[in-house]
Amino acid sequence: MEKLTFDQLQEELYHERMANGLEVYILPKKGFNKTYATFTTKYGSIDNAFKPLGKEEYVQVPDGIAHFLEHKLFEKADGDVFQQFSRQGASANAFTSFTRTAYLFSSTSNVERNLETLIDFVQDPYFTEKTVEKEKGIIGQEINMYDDNPDWRLYFGLIENMYQCHPVKIDIAGTVESIAHITKDMLYECYKTFYHPSNMLLFVVGPVNPDEIMEQVRQNQAKKDYKEMPEIQRKFETEIMEASEKKKVLEMNVQTPKCLVGIKAADTGIQGREMLKQELAINVILDVLFGKSSANYMELYNEGLIDDSFSYDYTQEKGFGFAMAGGDTRNPDRLAERLTEMLLEAKGGSVFNETNLSRTRKKKIGTFLRAVNSPEYIANQFTRYAFNGMDLFDVVPVLEGMTVEDIQKAASGLIAKERITVCQVLPKNNDSLL
Amino acid sequence: MGVISQSVKDMNGFKLHVVKTGKFKTNTIVWRMKAPLQKETATKRALLPYVLQSSSRKFPDTTVLRSYLDELYGASLYVDVAKKGEYQVLSFTLDIANEKFLGDPEPLLRKGMELLAEILVNPLAESGSFDRSTVEKEKRTLEQRIHSVYDDKMRYAGFRLIQEMCKDEPYALHVNGDLEDVALIDESSLYEYYKQAFSNDEMDLYVIGDVTEAEVEEAAASMLSFNSRIPEKKEMNSPAPEAEKVVTEEQDIKQGKLNIGCRTNILYGEKDYAALQVFNGIFGGFSHSKLFLNVREKESLAYYAASRLESHKGLMMVMAGIETANYKRAVTIIKEQLDEMRNGQFTSEEIQQTILVIENQMLETMDTARGLVDILYHNVIAESQSSVDEWLSGMKAVTREDIIAVANKVKIDTIYFLTGTKGAV
Numbered sequence: 117m118e119k120l121t122f123d124q125l126q127e128e129l130y131h132e133r134m135a136n137g138l139e140v141y142i143l144p145k146k147g148f149n150k151t152y153a154t155f156t157t158k159y160g161s162i163d164n165a166f167k168p169l170g171k172e173e174y175v176q177v178p179d180g181i182a183h184f185l186e187h188k189l190f191e192k193a194d195g196d197v198f199q200q201f202s203r204q205g206a207s208a209n210a211f212t213s214f215t216r217t218a219y220l221f222s223s224t225s226n227v228e229r230n231l232e233t234l235i236d237f238v239q240d241p242y243f244t245e246k247t248v249e250k251e252k253g254i255i256g257q258e259i260n261m262y263d264d265n266p267d268w269r270l271y272f273g274l275i276e277n278m279y280q281c282h283p284v285k286i287d288i289a290g291t292v293e294s295i296a297h298i299t300k301d302m303l304y305e306c307y308k309t310f311y312h313p314s315n316m317l318l319f320v321v322g323p324v325n326p327d328e329i330m331e332q333v334r335q336n337q338a339k340k341d342y343k344e345m346p347e348i349q350r351k352f353e354t355e356i357m358e359a360s361e362k363k364k365v366l367e368m369n370v371q372t373p374k375c376l377v378g379i380k381a382a383d384t385g386i387q388g389r390e391m392l393k394q395e396l397a398i399n400v401i402l403d404v405l406f407g408k409s410s411a412n413y414m415e416l417y418n419e420g421l422i423d424d425s426f427s428y429d430y431t432q433e434k435g436f437g438f439a440m441a442g443g444d445t446r447n448p449d450r451l452a453e454r455l456t457e458m459l460l461e462a463k464g465g466s467v468f469n470e471t472n473l474s475r476t477r478k479k480k481i482g483t484f485l486r487a488v489n490s491p492e493y494i495a496n497q498f499t500r501y502a503f504n505g506m507d508l509f510d511v512v513p514v515l516e517g518m519t520v521e522d523i524q525k526a527a528s529g530l531i532a533k534e535r536i537t538v539c540q541v542l543p544k545n546n547d548s549l550l
Numbered sequence: 551m552g553v554i555s556q557s558v559k560d561m562n563g564f565k566l567h568v569v570k571t572g573k574f575k576t577n578t579i580v581w582r583m584k585a586p587l588q589k590e591t592a593t594k595r596a597l598l599p600y601v602l603q604s605s606s607r608k609f610p611d612t613t614v615l616r617s618y619l620d621e622l623y624g625a626s627l628y629v630d631v632a633k634k635g636e637y638q639v640l641s642f643t644l645d646i647a648n649e650k651f652l653g654d655p656e657p658l659l660r661k662g663m664e665l666l667a668e669i670l671v672n673p674l675a676e677s678g679s680f681d682r683s684t685v686e687k688e689k690r691t692l693e694q695r696i697h698s699v700y701d702d703k704m705r706y707a708g709f710r711l712i713q714e715m716c717k718d719e720p721y722a723l724h725v726n727g728d729l730e731d732v733a734l735i736d737e738s739s740l741y742e743y744y745k746q747a748f749s750n751d752e753m754d755l756y757v758i759g760d761v762t763e764a765e766v767e768e769a770a771a772s773m774l775s776f777n778s779r780i781p782e783k784k785e786m787n788s789p790a791p792e793a794e795k796v797v798t799e800e801q802d803i804k805q806g807k808l809n810i811g812c813r814t815n816i817l818y819g820e821k822d823y824a825a826l827q828v829f830n831g832i833f834g835g836f837s838h839s840k841l842f843l844n845v846r847e848k849e850s851l852a853y854y855a856a857s858r859l860e861s862h863k864g865l866m867m868v869m870a871g872i873e874t875a876n877y878k879r880a881v882t883i884i885k886e887q888l889d890e891m892r893n894g895q896f897t898s899e900e901i902q903q904t905i906l907v908i909e910n911q912m913l914e915t916m917d918t919a920r921g922l923v924d925i926l927y928h929n930v931i932a933e934s935q936s937s938v939d940e941w942l943s944g945m946k947a948v949t950r951e952d953i954i955a956v957a958n959k960v961k962i963d964t965i966y967f968l969t970g971t972k973g974a975v
Contacts (some may be wrong), residue, residue, distance in 0.1 A: 125575070125651055147573030149913040196847065198837040203899070205906035207836070207914075224913040225906070253850030260805035261853055261871050264703050369802045370701040372694055409616035417612070418683075423691040424600075425698065444694055475620045482623030482647040485575040489918070516653075544802065 117330050122509050125488060129509070130326040132334075136342040137314025139502065140333050142326040143494060151322025152222045152491035153231055155238050156499045158317075159310035160215040161288040162436075167349040169309045174351050177306060178297045179283075180255070180290015183212040185303050187255060189219070189238060191247050197237045206230040214284050215433045216503065218496065227324060228332060235318070235336050241307045243300040256292050266370050266541045273364050274440055274539035278380040280360040281353040284436045312345040313337065317502055319495040352435055357382065359537035363452075367544040374541040375448035377455040381437030382529055388505035389514070395432050396514055397526035398439060400480065402428045404472045404523075405462055406441050407479075412458050421451045434504060439530065452538040463531040468523045477515050484511050554916060554938055556926060557763055563776025564753035568763050569922055575651050577659050577759030578919035579666050581642040582927060583751040584634070586784045587720045592638060593692075593727025594735055594743040599629035599640045600688045601740065605674045605681065618665070623647040623654075625662055627669070633725045634931045635817075635862025636784045640747075642666060645919070648760055659761060660769055667773035670748075679738040689732050696726045707807035707968045708867065714797045715811040715964040719789070721863055752781030754930055758919040783933070788813050788864040791963035798967045807968040808880055810868040812960050818861040819932035822959070824945040825952035829960070830859050831904035832896050832953070833887060834868060838903055840887040840896075841868070849883060851876050862931050866960060874969045881965065891957040894950060901950060909942055 120129045130142040161183065165176050190197045190210070201208040206223035219238050223230045262268045272287055279285040289295075320329055359380050386394065405412055406428045416422045428441035445451040462468070487493045498508045559566045585595065609615035619625045625646040632639045646662035649655055674681040699709055709724060716722040755774070757766045791813055816822045834841035834857030845855035855870040872880045890896065915921035916938070929935060936944075 124653065145573070147571060148917050150917050196843075198842075199903075202836060202838040202907050203903050205910045207907065207910065222910075222914060224910050250850050254846055254853055257805060257851070257871055257873070258853035260873075261704075263804045266701055369703075371697045372701055407616070407620070409613055409620050411613065413616075414611070414613045417687065420687075420690055423694045425694075444698060446694075475617060478622075479620040479624035481652065482576075482625065485623070485647045485651055486626065486645060489574045489576060491917070 117326070120509070124512070125509070127488070130330065132330055134313060134334065134337045136337055136340075137312070137345070138337060139317045140330065141317070141319045141498065142324065142329050143319075143321040144324055144326055145322050145491060148323050148491065149224045150222050150491060151224070151227045151320065151324055152220065152495055153234055153318070153320045154218045154220040154495045154499060155234050155318050156216050156218040156316060157311050158215065158315050158503045159217050159306075160213050161286060162214050162283040163310065163350055164283050164286075165351040166309060168305045169345070174349070175305070177302055178290060179286045179294035180288070181298055181302060181306055182217055183289050184251065184255060184295055184298050185306055186210050186212045186217050186219075187251050188243055188248065188303060189241060192237070192240070192242045197233065200233055201230060204229050204233065208234075212288055214288065214436075216500065218499070220495070222491075227322065231320065231329070231332065232336060235333070238311070239340060241304065241311075243303045245300050248298060248300050248303065252295055252298075255289060255295055259287075259289050259292055262287070262289065266368050266374060269366055269368065270374050270376055270539055270541045273366055274376045274378045274537065275438065277361040277364050277537040277539055278359050278378060278438055278535075279436070280356050282355045282436050283352075309348060313342055314345050315348060317499050319499055321491040321494050355436075358534040361537060363538045364540070366539070366541045368541050370541060370543050372444045373446070373448040373543065374443065375445050375451045376440050376442035376539050377452055377459070378438050378440040378537050378539070379459065379530060379532075380535040380537070381432060381439065382532070382535065384432060384435055384437045387434060389510065391432065391504055392501070392506040392510055392514055393518075393522065394526055395430065396480070396511065397518060397523050398430045398432075398530055400473065400476050400518065400523055401462075401468070401527050401530065402430060402439060402441065403476045403479065404467060405458060407476070409475070416451070416454060421445055421447055421454060448540040448542065452540070456536055456538070459531050459536065460533060462527060464524070464528055468520060468527060470520055473518065473520055473523060477518065480515050481512055554922060554926070559767060561755075561771060561774070563778055564755055564774065566767060566770050567754060567756045567926060568761065568766050569756070569758045569926075570761060570763065571758065572760050573917070574648070574759055574919060576645050576647050577662065577757070577761060578923075579644045579646070579662055580756040580923045581666060581670060581753070582639055582756070582930075583747065583753045584637045584639040584781070584931070585747065585751045586782055587633060587636050587638040587723055589720070589723060589728075591743065592723045593731035594740055595638050595640060595747070596631050596725065596727040597688055597692050597732070597735060597740060598744055598747065599631060599642060600691065601680055601685055602669050602673055603627060603629045603642065604684055604688060606668045607672045607674055608668055610674055622658060622661055622665070623652060625658070625665070627665070631725055633721070635786055636720050637862075637931060638725065642669065643920070650760070659759070663757075663769050663773060671774065673744070675741055678741055680741050680744075682737045685735070685737040685740055689735060692726060693729060693732050696724065696729050696732070699724070703801070703803055703807055703968060704869070704871070707809045707966060708869065710797075710799065710968070711809040711811050711867065711964060711966040714795065714966055749777055750779055750782065752930070754927070756923045756926065758922055786817055786863065788815055791961050794962050795964040797964060798969060800969050800971055803968070803970050805871045806874040806877060806970055808870045808872055808877065809966045810884065810962060811964045811966070812866040812868070813963050814859065814864050814866050814956075815959050816956065817864050817932065818928055819934035819936065822952070822956055823861070824941070825948045825956045826859065827908055827945060828901065828904050828948045829891060829953050829956045830857055830866060831908055832900050833857055833891050836904070836907055838900070838907070840890065841870070841884065844883055844887060845870055845880060849879070851880050851883070861928070877967055877969070885962075888957070888960070888962070892954065894954045896953070898950070901948070901953065905946055905948065908945060912938065912942065
């Protein structure tokens with residue numbers, strides 16, 4: 117077990133790679149009541165074309181299967197794992213993203229037992245035709261719920277505009293039609309390919325003793341017989357550089373229009389520290405351009421083009437990435453136009469200067485400290501970073517070393533007219549009250 | 551584990567609560583002010599915190615103010631308006647890094663307190679009026695905030711249920727006020743209301759983090775001083791439902807939103823409240839509850855099927871997202887679960903499981919500064935003094951009979967269904 121110390125943050129992190137390849141991290145948090153643990157596989161909604169374990173041919177699986185598998189893993193021959201967690205005083209949950217599926221619990225008592233339950237239930241699949249069929253009704257309602265949510269539709273509409281073939285454009289839960297094709301055999305095939313310990317990471321954060329927890333995990337894993345696993349073969353089609361569509365308008369039952377402007381990222385093949393530097397630089401760029409202390413924010417707010425729903429965000433994973441900004445607006449076309457102009461003006465412009473960088477760097481460092489208050493943030497983000505070869509605890513040093521040239525370079529790499537796209541949600545039948 | 555120790559001091563016109571804890575990397579300062587929810591003032595109260603947080607005399611526009619927050623290592627400042635029972639509560643929260651974890655030793659807590667005080671007592675105003683353009687901008691944003699309820703159908707259904715169910719009670723008012731009233735507010739009427747609120751509201755300041763009590767007290771006393779007051783109290787009463795009301799509304803949506811409102815007739819701080827919490831947990835509060843297991847897992851009718859309490863108003867809200875065609879079946883199953891609770895059809899294991907999970911939830915809430923303030927503030931609303939430990943031991947003493955008794959007090963008042971246009975009810 118190795119121990120890593122972060123003096124400035126006053127945190128310690130313990131790490132060990134199990135014999136079967138599972139990466140285990142433990143971060144003790146004194147004074148906290150709660151222990152939070154995540155058990156995550158590097159397998160998400162985008163992994164829909166791959167070579168199943170032991171087979172030579174690529175297969176294409178139905179959209180939404182990673183998320184479906186996440187739901188089904190909770191059900192066992194003797195009942196529902198949620199029940200077992202709550203008998204042990206824990207609350208359990210799971211989520212599927214583009215690139216990860218995470219299972220988690222939090223509890224203030226019976227931590228060892230809950231951890232054992234977490235590891236064991238994820239490592240012991242039980243799928244039957246009957247339970248698979250039953251789940252289709254529940255997930256169908258989950259899909260319908262998101263379909264009624266205009267912000268979700270707006271977000272996915274924008275991603276769809278950007279990508280021509282990359283599976284990031286597909287809704288994580290799939291569609292009612294796509295999940296209808298899912299069978300128990302497909303779930304087993306995905307499970308065997310992606311849930312090997314060498315593709316997974318366990319993170320435990322809370323008032324725990326790292327020696328005891330690590331020993332528990334060692335013993336748990338030693339009891340299970342995992343064969344060494346060849347590298348997973350995923351397949352992605354070559355994606356075009358420019359945005360696939362320039363604009364999309366969705367008509368929905370809303371009163372207030374919504375507008376998002378996005379940029380498809382260019383350099384998404386990178387991993388590790390290089391990726392961390394790029395990601396943080398782009399986050400700084402968005403803060404400088406659209407943060408509440410920016411001239412742009414003030415202008416848009418004064419003109420009545422944005423309200424407090426305005427937000428911006430940057431997402432990057434291996435093979436895809438996008439920046440976006442927008443929110444509710446009275447004038448979606450004018451907002452799209454102004455945001456696009458602001459982005460293009462910024463490219464190579466003087467807004468990326470020492471004053472703005474230094475102010476934003478301070479803001480980012482303080483925001484990181486605040487985030488580290490949260491066990492959920494630490495476990496989930498650490499895992500995401502690790503799957504991309506990055507280290508969460510490099511955030512502050514990288515911010516401290518960032519120069520004006522770094523952000524100027526990142527801005528000129530990011531911003532390009534042909535990669536900008538717009539998505540709007542407009543009231544159906546012009547029944548807006550505004 | 552678990553115990554919160556707060557020290558409470560009476561200051562000039564407000565109470566200061568200090569919670570010393572070393573577990574966070576930031577220190578949190580929360581200013582709360584409450585007054586009865588009333589039609590005449592609700593919209594002004596909903597607007598006021600947004601006007602105050604956008605500028606001040608020293609920081610005359612948002613850019614200057616927000617730049618200063620960035621310089622304070624990204625101190626976060628946000629405001630919130632909430633309905634707690636029949637009170638409308640304004641919150642101003644400032645969260646600021648503890649310099650101990652920064653390379654820069656400059657002390658930050660006092661600066662954070664100064665800034666929050668500046669926002670509260672030194673607004674951008676002259677001769678009895680706020681800055682006109684600030685008020686106009688924030689009115690526009692408030693209008694959009696009010697409209698946005700319509701666009702989030704789950705929120706909309708919850709709001710409409712309350713509107714129908716509590717028709718003649720102040721509780722029916724939306725927390726953001728009324729659209730028609732926004733236009734009637736101007737910079738001088740809002741300023742007048744600002745003065746009134748700061749002279750009459752019940753006000754509390756919470757400081758949470760690695761702080762020294764004496765230092766915080768000295769700083770608070772030097773920055774904030776108001777007239778003494780006897781805050782207005784509201785009698786919480788909940789009319790007994792006569793017959794079950796059913797309200798259906800049709801919209802162009804895919805999923806029907808079924809929301810059922812019940813009167814529990816039990817308020818936070820009352821004797822039966824602990825049993826009510828356990829009842830709610832077994833009935834619909836968690837993923838081991840009757841609603842989750844029957845509506846979702848057994849019948850596959852819904853993705854979400856849950857209940858939650860409005861502790862200070864004596865309500866329990868049930869919600870589920872379903873196919874429009876399954877309305878009758880869903881209502882029948884939900885009512886069957888309620889009947890089972892009334893008849894004592896639940897196991898001792900379910901009781902134990904639920905108590906354990908509620909305790910867990912409570913202890914987890916205390917791991918965030920914001921959660922701590924919410925827990926402590928319950929006592930302000932309910933005018934009670936119960937500590938978390940008393941509350942937890944009270945809950946552990948809840949018996950099967952207590953739960954059955956509570957279940958029999960819970961009455962369905964209104965069933966609200968927002969249906970899709972496809973498929974008849």
